[in-house]
Amino acid sequence: MTAEHLRIENVALARREDGTASGQFAAWINTAWEGFYHKPATADQLEQMLQSHEADARVLTGVYDDTRPAGLVDPLVPVATFASFAKTLNAGAGLLPAHLVTLVTVRPTHRRRGILRELMTGDLTRAKAAGFPVAALTATEATIYGRFGFGRVTEQQDLQLDVRGDVRFHAAAVGSVVQVAPEKLGDIAGTLFERFHETRRGSVGRQESYIRHATARWGDDGPEPDPKQRAAVYLDATGEVQGFVTYAFAGWDPKPVTLNVRDLVAATEVARRELFRFLAAHDLVERVSYPFAAANDPLGWALEDAARIGYSERGHGLWVRVLDVPQAFAAREYRGTGNFTLRVEDPLDLASGTYGFEVGDGLAVVTRLDDDAPATVSCDAVALGPLLLSAAGVAELHAAGLLRAEGPGEPERLGRLLDLPGLPHAINGF
Ligand SMILES: CC(=O)SCCNC(=O)CCNC(=O)[C@H](O)C(C)(C)COP(=O)(O)OP(=O)(O)OC[C@H]1O[C@@H](n2cnc3c(N)ncnc32)[C@H](O)[C@@H]1OP(=O)(O)O
Known part of the structure; x- marks a missing residue:
């Protein structure tokens, strides 16, 4: 528990009479930025942040310590920040409202001193009461959020493509790539992302900042225009736009000379391949670096020489916390026909219970049973995210100790119902 002298307050997305960001909002943003070692925001940056927070309809929470000496500290400056907003998560057979x-x-x-614990527990409790079946986050450190029932569901890593010489692809080029001014991506970027998002298990909806980044109104150094950014779109053989990429030259000093991809969204695998072919065709550049590669990026199969690809910065990506088991697991795909009973133990008591699954025709009917109904498999809340998105096979989750199956051969039987081809993947952070 936090001490009595700490106040938890909602921070409004408010403006002063002259239209600029309120002092409380400004202090909240600067405290959050300081937490990640950014410089304080300028007036223009504050306005950008306020607009983007309004577009996302973010809910901001600040924690205030009134015992700090008033002469030394502006009382509007919080000692802790926490924000949430609503998007969707692609669970495989449908988009789930996601907190x-x-x-x-x-x-x-x-x-x-328990501030994070108090904020997170209260927030997840309210999200469940508001009807969200899942919550999600991207984490700075892997060891913080498991205790709150978040399980890692995607991995991401930097992909480095060696583009010296002639980069050869198995498939012949199709369609065309057109270099465009970044501001032309205004509508395209959102539409293409929605197409990607609707088809890719594990994808999570994007916040407003992504459009601002795509159009170079925001750059790598924060919410201000970035003239270094370039953009291109891919058109298929019929002339329909199927993908875009934004990128920037990293300068002549870092070696190898690198082109950094900032964002690449493709509605089809062919569009993705052709955008990489375009990136690989830059003269004077030795390497293309892409930051959101999946654990087993398909680009390796497109190249005649897969050894041109290297990976670094392998890390965790999206973390998912199931709040409502029947609703979440009804939006997932299944295989075969069968049934099983899952018991969930949840330290925050948000998803605890025993649930029956009737699997058939690629879907499942999931119902809550009496808590003491016999279970064929049990797990803690932290395993629900990976199980929901089939981030690992049942046998792997069982071997890892995340799932406990009650009989010989049970992990294999459940795997035949629950394991899905391919891995979930998300191409954004928040
Ligand atoms: C979704 C995101 O925004 S990710 C970004 C998270 N923020 C950062 O990384 C910025 C720098 N770090 C911080 O601001 C803080 O250290 C925070 C937010 C990570 C933790 O806040 P605190 O108020 O210190 O955490 P709190 O005291 O509530 O700890 C809650 C639990 O998490 C654990 N914990 C807290 N921080 C960490 C950590 N960095 N690594 C591992 N465990 C941690 C505590 O041990 C405690 O465990 P327990 O309750 O099971 O015994």
Whole structure:
């Protein structure tokens, strides 16, 4: 529990009479930025942040410590920040309303006193009451959020493509790539992402900042225009736009000379391949670096020489917390026909219970049973995210100790119902 002198307050997305961001909003943003070691926001940046927060309809929470000496500290400055907003998660057979958590910071003077625990517990409880079947976040450190029932569902890594010489692809080029001014991506970027999002298991909806980045109104250094950014779109043989990429030259000093992809969204695998072919065709550049590669990126199969690809910065991507088991697991795909009973133990008591699954025709009917109904398999809340998105096979989750199956051969039988081809993947963070 936080101490009595700490106040938890909702921070309004408010403006002063002159239209600029309110002092409380400004102090909240600057505290959150300080938590991630950014410089304080300029007035223009604050306005950008306010607009994007309004577009996302974000809910901001600040924690205030009134015992700090008033002469030394502006009382509007929080000691902790926490934000959430609503998007969707592609669970495989449908898009689930998803409660997204972001900008969690606690000042060093107040850390490890239970502030995060209190904020997260209250927030997830309210999200469940509001009807969200899942919550999600992208984490700075892997060891923080499992205790709150978030399980890792995607991996992401930097892909480095060696583009020295002639990069050869198995398939002949199709369609065409057109270089465009980034501002032309205004409508295209959102539409293409929605097409990707509707088809890719594990994808999570994008916040407003992605459009601002795509159009170079925001750059790598924050919410301000970035003239370094370039853009291109891919058109298929019928002339329909099927993908876009934004990228920037990293300069002549870092070696190898690198082109950094900032965003690449393709509605088809062919569009993705052709955008990489375009990137690989840049003269004077030795390497193309792409930051959102999946654990087993398909680009390797497109190249005659897969050894041109290297990976670095392998890390966790999206973390998912199931809040409502029947609703979440009804939006997932299944295989075969059969049934099983799952018991969930949840330290926050949000998803606890025993659930019956009747699987058939690629879907499942999931119902809550009496808590003491016999279970064929049991797990803690932290395993629900990976199980929901089939981020690992049942046998792997069982061997990892995340799933406990009650009989010989049970993991294999459940795997035949639950294991899906391919891995979930998300191409954004928040
Ligand atoms: C979704 C996002 O925004 S990800 C970004 C998270 N923020 C950051 O990384 C910025 C820098 N770090 C911080 O601001 C803080 O240290 C936070 C937010 C990570 C933790 O806040 P605190 O208030 O200190 O956490 P709190 O005291 O509530 O700890 C809750 C639990 O998490 C654990 N914990 C807290 N921080 C960490 C950590 N960095 N690594 C591992 N465990 C942690 C605590 O041990 C505690 O465990 P327990 O309750 O099971 O015994």
